[in-house]
Amino acid sequence: MKIKVTAQLGDYEKAFTMVDNCTNQMTLNSCVDLYLAEAYIYECMREYNQMYHKLREVLTIDPKNEEALEHIWLCVEWSRLYQESIEFHNSLIDQDAYNYLAWFNLGHAYSCEGDYKNAIRSLEYSYIVNPEFKTGYLDCAEVCIQTKDYKKALGIYQELIQRFGHNQEYLVPAAECMLNLRKYAVAKDYLIEALKIDQYIDDVYYLLGICYASEGNYTNAISSLIKAIRLDDRREEYYAELAYCYEKTKQYGKADFYHTKSTEAGPEEEQYWLAHVKFLMRRNKLEKALDVLEEADEYTVGPRLSYCKAACLYRLGKKKETMECLDELLPEDFDSHKIFFKMAPKSKTDREIQSMIRYYTMES
Incomplete structure (x- = not known):
């Protein structure tokens, strides 16, 4: 000491x-x-x-x-020292296969090396050997989620719930897995159960909002998302989901407002700028979409945003600027060009555009 x-x-x-x-x-x-x-x-x-x-x-x-x-x-x-750790912990397990912490450490070392199959297997053994080792379950489930094996992760969370009882630490990620598996009704049940334990967790209201929106119940979705934002007003995904729900209920002014809030909360995230621009383009607010794209350029870059700019220019009849924009974009990121056609569908029959696309198809 x-x-x-x-x-x-x-x-x-x-x-x-x-x-x-x-x-x-x-x-x-x-x-x-x-x-x-x-x-x-x-x-x-x-x-x-x-x-x-x-x-x-x-x-x-x-x-x-x-x-x-x-x-x-x-x-x-x-x-x-991941590889060294793998070799050492394997040697410990060779001496004693019931060394649950050695299995646990081995799983993390495999995970850091990108060997997720062996990581999951090792972390599984950590809690099979010691069924009371909660961290083993939780970390194994996290690796499963990282590899998008939501079914396996869900099984682990359900085992935790069965063994240790209802706890938000298990109920909420289990509900997220169900959402990814499109099991919205069951996810909603888990989230409501989580709210019985604690009514002040913003994530739960956000996920509930997604559940309600998936059912087309946008009124309840909006109510849940507003509760989530009241508890944490710094989460860009909350604002983006709320904007989506307002658009679905044709409350376009509120949708625009919350899209703006989402980009203010997460200005470095391309996806929220993209969602706002797409919304404006659907509403044919092309000049405003260009303003948003110009603002986005101060915080983040991405080919999808640039292709949206080209689509806006095309729909505004600015053919020369469109061609210049595409001529710069296509050599850099040809694969993302489909978003241009999606946002400016009439360009699919434009001979000059098609000629340029064919040229860069051969180049790529």
Whole structure:
């Protein structure tokens, strides 16, 4: 304890001297404690490679030492020793297949290496070996979501709910998985259950809004989304979804207003500028769409926005500017050009446009 306090105070030389003074009287147990203390000194010094190797020494002596297993993953993440961690934790598992924290650390190392199949398998074993290990379930489900395996993630959350009871930490992500699987009615049930536990979580109202909107119940969707915004008025996706619902109910002024709010909340996100521009173009507000595109250019860039600009120019009859815009865009990002035809459908029969597209088709 004295060694750790000394390290916390930043007197690392004294801390190491204290370790050295203890080495002469070491037993196997005190050796583990000293190695842990040394690892802590290295952590305070932000020397994560040395910290990792010192914790390895602990685990070589005591492979199930929980303190070492819990801390070694942190220094692996900081030092990026993922491959080394994979080899080491596999060796621990070879000694004892029931070492649940070794499985857990192995799963994270695989995940950082982009080997999601082995990451999921390893994280699964962590909670199969120790069914009370909630973090194993949760992290495994997160990797499943990362790989868009919503069905598997949902199964994990449902297992958590069954084993540990109703908790927002499980109910809300389970509902998100259901939304991705288009199981809107069941998702809504989970979200309503989550609200019974706590009525002040903005995410729940936002997801409920999506559920109601998917059913065409835009009145309830709008009500839920407004509640979400009252709880957190900095989330651009809340404003964007509310704008969508107002457009669906033909409240175009409010839709325009909330599209603007979404881009104010997330100015660096291309998708919200794009949603606003598309809305304006659907309403034939082409000059305003160009103004929004000009403003977007101050915060973000993206080929889809540029193709929308070309479509606006075309629909305004500015053929020369359209051609110049396309001539610049097509060589840089040919694949995104379909949005131009979608937003300016009459251009599909324009010979000059088609000639230019054919030229760049051959070039690409």
